[in-house]
Amino acid sequence: MRIPCPYCGVRGLDEFAYLGDATLIRPDPAAPGAEAAFHDYVYLRDNPAGLHRELWQHASGCQSWLVVTRDTRTHAIGRVEVARDVAAARGSGAE
Amino acid sequence: MAEPLVARSALRPHVAPHASAAGAHGVTLREVENLTLASVAALRGREAELVQAVRAAYGLDLPTGPARVASGKVAFVGAGPGKWLAVSSAPTEFSTLPAAVADQSDGRTVLRVSGPKARETLATLIQLDLHPRTFGPGDAAMTHAASIAVHLWQVDDAPTYEIATFRTFAATLWRWIVEAGQARGLDARAED
Numbered sequence: 167m168r169i170p171c172p173y174c175g176v177r178g179l180d181e182f183a184y185l186g187d188a189t190l191i192r193p194d195p196a197a198p199g200a201e202a203a204f205h206d207y208v209y210l211r212d213n214p215a216g217l218h219r220e221l222w223q224h225a226s227g228c229q230s231w232l233v234v235t236r237d238t239r240t241h242a243i244g245r246v247e248v249a250r251d252v253a254a255a256r257g258s259g260a261e
Numbered sequence: 262m263a264e265p266l267v268a269r270s271a272l273r274p275h276v277a278p279h280a281s282a283a284g285a286h287g288v289t290l291r292e293v294e295n296l297t298l299a300s301v302a303a304l305r306g307r308e309a310e311l312v313q314a315v316r317a318a319y320g321l322d323l324p325t326g327p328a329r330v331a332s333g334k335v336a337f338v339g340a341g342p343g344k345w346l347a348v349s350s351a352p353t354e355f356s357t358l359p360a361a362v363a364d365q366s367d368g369r370t371v372l373r374v375s376g377p378k379a380r381e382t383l384a385t386l387i388q389l390d391l392h393p394r395t396f397g398p399g400d401a402a403m404t405h406a407a408s409i410a411v412h413l414w415q416v417d418d419a420p421t422y423e424i425a426t427f428r429t430f431a432a433t434l435w436r437w438i439v440e441a442g443q444a445r446g447l448d449a450r451a452e453d
Binding site: 174180 | 326327339342344388402403404
C-alpha cells in the first residue's frame with residue numbers, strides 16, 4: 167500500500183502510523199448523556215466494506231497527520247487530506 | 262563568562278572505524294563537522310514574516326516542499342509543512358528569526374555520501390527512488406534508512422548526498438553505510 171503524502175509525495179506503508187476512524191468527534195463531556203456518548207466514541211466502531219476515512223500519520227516522514235480515504239476491500243487509496251485542514255473546515259477544535 | 266559548549270562528534274573511531282577499499286573509490290563517506298543546525302518552525306499567522314526575515318537575512322526563499330535552498334554557508338531544508346532545518350557551516354545565530362527555533366547542533370549528525378556509487382549504496386538502505394529522474398540536487402526527503410529516521414538531501418550531481426540523523430543513531434547508520442558500500446569501493450573516514 168502506498169499513500170501519497172501531500173508534502174513528501176508517494177511513500178510506502180512502512181513510513182505511516184495508523185490511528186483509526188477520522189470521522190469521530192469527541193463528545194462534549196458537559197452535555198447530558200455524555201457517558202453514553204463517550205461509550206460510543208471510545209468503543210463502538212463501524213466496520214465498513216468500502217470507503218473508510220481514517221487518520222494516518224506520516225511518522226517516518228514529515229510527521230503530518232492525514233485523513234486518508236481508503237477502500238477497505240481493495241486498499242485503494244482515494245483522497246488524502248491534511249488533517250489540520252479537515253479539522254479547520256469542520257470548525258472543530260483540533261487545531 | 263560562560264564557556265561555550267562545542268558539540269563533539271558522535272563518531273569516535275571505536276564506533277565508526279575507518280574503512281577503505283583497495284583500488285578506485287566508488288563511494289566516499291565522511292562526517293560533515295562543525296555545522297550549526299537548528300530546527301525552525303513557523304508560528305501560526307506569522308509565516309509571511311518568517312519568509313521575509315529569511316530573505317532579508319540570508320537572501321533565501323524558504324522552500325514550501327521537501328527541498329533545499331542554499332546561499333553561501335547557509336542552507337534551509339524543508340522538514341515538513343511550516344518546518345525547516347537550518348544548516349550553516351559557520352557559527353550562525355538562527356534564534357533571531359521570528360519562529361520557533363531550537364538549536365540542533367549537538368543533536369544531529371550529518372553524514373556526506375558521495376561518488377559514482379553513492380546512489381547505488383544508498384539504494385540498499387533507502388526505499389526512496391533516488392534516480393536523477395525523480396531526485397536531483399536541491400531535492401530533500403525525510404524517510405528511514407535501516408529503520409533509522411533520516412533527513413537527506415542531494416547537494417550536487419557527483420552525486421553527493423548529505424544525511425542528517427539523530428546523533429545517537431549516527432554510529433549505527435555509519436556502519437550500515439559502510440556495510441552497504443563494502444562491495445562498491447567504499448572509503449569511509451571519520452575525523453578524529
